[in-house]
Amino acid sequence: MTAVEDTTDSEATGKVPPRYACGETFVPKGRYIDPEFLQLELDRLFTQVWQPACREEEIPDPGRYCEYVIGRQSIMVVRQKDGGIKAFYNACTHRGMKVVRGTGCAVDGDLRCEFHGWRFGFDGRSSFVPSRDEFLSRSREAWSLRPVAVGTWGGWVFISMAENPPELLDWLDPLVTALAPFRLEDMRFRWRKRTRLAANYKTVIDAFIEGYHTAGTHPQTLRPTQGPRPSAEPAPPQEYVYAPYTPTTAYRNHSRFIYTARPDSGDRDSARKAQAARPEVFANSMQYNYLEVGSLVTERDYRAARQLARMEPGEVPPFVLYHQMCEELALAEGVDYPRMSMQEYFAGNGDWHVFPTLVILVEKSCVLGYRMLPDAEDPNRCVFEMFSLEHFAPGEVPETRWLEVQRWQDHDGWGELPTQDLRNIDAIHAGMHSRGFDGLWLNTAQEMSIRNQHAIADRFIFGVDDHDA
Numbered sequence: 519m520t521a522v523e524d525t526t527d528s529e530a531t532g533k534v535p536p537r538y539a540c541g542e543t544f545v546p547k548g549r550y551i552d553p554e555f556l557q558l559e560l561d562r563l564f565t566q567v568w569q570p571a572c573r574e575e576e577i578p579d580p581g582r583y584c585e586y587v588i589g590r591q592s593i594m595v596v597r598q599k600d601g602g603i604k605a606f607y608n609a610c611t612h613r614g615m616k617v618v619r620g621t622g623c624a625v626d627g628d629l630r631c632e633f634h635g636w637r638f639g640f641d642g643r644s645s646f647v648p649s650r651d652e653f654l655s656r657s658r659e660a661w662s663l664r665p666v667a668v669g670t671w672g673g674w675v676f677i678s679m680a681e682n683p684p685e686l687l688d689w690l691d692p693l694v695t696a697l698a699p700f701r702l703e704d705m706r707f708r709w710r711k712r713t714r715l716a717a718n719y720k721t722v723i724d725a726f727i728e729g730y731h732t733a734g735t736h737p738q739t740l741r742p743t744q745g746p747r748p749s750a751e752p753a754p755p756q757e758y759v760y761a762p763y764t765p766t767t768a769y770r771n772h773s774r775f776i777y778t779a780r781p782d783s784g785d786r787d788s789a790r791k792a793q794a795a796r797p798e799v800f801a802n803s804m805q806y807n808y809l810e811v812g813s814l815v816t817e818r819d820y821r822a823a824r825q826l827a828r829m830e831p832g833e834v835p836p837f838v839l840y841h842q843m844c845e846e847l848a849l850a851e852g853v854d855y856p857r858m859s860m861q862e863y864f865a866g867n868g869d870w871h872v873f874p875t876l877v878i879l880v881e882k883s884c885v886l887g888y889r890m891l892p893d894a895e896d897p898n899r900c901v902f903e904m905f906s907l908e909h910f911a912p913g914e915v916p917e918t919r920w921l922e923v924q925r926w927q928d929h930d931g932w933g934e935l936p937t938q939d940l941r942n943i944d945a946i947h948a949g950m951h952s953r954g955f956d957g958l959w960l961n962t963a964q965e966m967s968i969r970n971q972h973a974i975a976d977r978f979i980f981g982v983d984d985h986d987a
């Protein structure tokens with residue numbers, strides 16, 4: 519077992535050990551199934567990167583806190599009296615007990631450890647130690663909660679355990695610029711769900727950051743001519759002509775893919791283009807998203823789509839009409855709708871991997887999001903969250919909470935399309951364990967998001983930077 523010796527020295531080595539080294543389009547399966555690799559990720563990656571801990575709306579008032587658990591680390595994020603946010607390691611400076619568990623609100627203006635009753639202000643400062651004169655003296659900081667870097671963007675509270683993290687907004691580049699017109703920070707939850715899956719967190723991430731599986735897993739999306747709820751029978755090879763083309767753009771810390779037409783498609787998908795020019799066909803796809811994804815299209819957009827479905831084909835493409843109608847309806851109903859040019863829309867729309875844990879599909883009205891968190895010990899398990907954020911009219915924001923389901927199969931409200939994804943997950947991860955499988959062999963155009971996330975991870979885990987090569 520020399521591999522263990524290869525990789526467990528405490529410092530990044532500047533070299534990726536052969537068993538974890540990726541090829542140009544190859545990713546060895548050990549990065550998904552080896553407990554040792556999971557520990558490397560937790561020790562060297564998750565301790566260094568910015569990661570979303572919660573949404574700001576989850577801690578609306580002073581004293582409200584939210585616990586974020588990543589591996590063996592628990593971090594509490596606390597709303598301050600001045601409206602700011604601070605984050606601390608969630609470990610009492612007495613004997614280490616977690617000071618908070620889950621979400622809640624501090625009582626009497628203090629956070630209280632339940633073991634011996636030590637108290638801390640919202641700013642983490644030690645405020646009460648019973649029988650303090652019986653302790654040896656130590657510095658004020660030593661009595662207080664240990665801080666963690668915190669920042670906000672897009673309505674998320676990000677934390678970093680790094681000593682000197684980069685500026686959050688620099689780390690997030692180019693999301694900050696590309697998504698500014700969409701004003702994600704003004705969106706609120708429509709719904710949110712959490713469960714556990716029998717797969718590595720990256721197995722799940724991968725299933726949501728490439729569009730190459732669309733025709734294979736979601737064949738109904740190729741058939742908008744069949745109405746808002748088309749057949750989900752597997753597509754025969756000849757139907758793949760209609761598959762969307764979903765190229766990846768890889769950035770230094772993140773990636774994105776968009777749905778588009780294959781550049782070399784010529785007349786091959788002319789039939790599809792002709793179809794899409796019909797208002798009711800385009801409207802069918804939008805209705806499907808509302809009915810069977812429960813996001814990407816809001817209830818208000820759904821009404822716009824139904825109106826569009828009744829319109830005759832004309833000069834203006836249905837896609838443009840749809841956007842106009844969604845905006846008009848939203849404004850009429852009092853929503854501070856994000857206004858942007860089509861150019862700005864295309865620069866931000868699509869599926870973003872906010873490395874390492876968050877995936878967001880961004881529309882003007884709403885965002886469909888996923889977060890995947892590794893288990894502390896088992897590379898074959900993860901936490902899976904799915905949520906929809908939306909721009910609401912003032913006073914219309916619904917009260918929501920995390921719907922927690924033990925097994926995803928126990929909840930029947932995922933919708934057809936997410937169910938198709940979830941049904942794959944166990945089998946993908948189980949298949950990776952096969953003696954007959956060595957690793958992932960990736961599409962050079964549509965799956966580079968997956969290769970890219972491993973390149974980013976190698977910077978942190980092994981000190982290897984592809985950009986240096």
Ligand code: FES
Nearest residue numbers: 610612613631634
């Ligand atoms: S461990 Fe927290 S008060 Fe003792």
Ligand SMILES: [Fe+2]
Nearest residue numbers: 725735736939
């Ligand atoms: Fe999918």
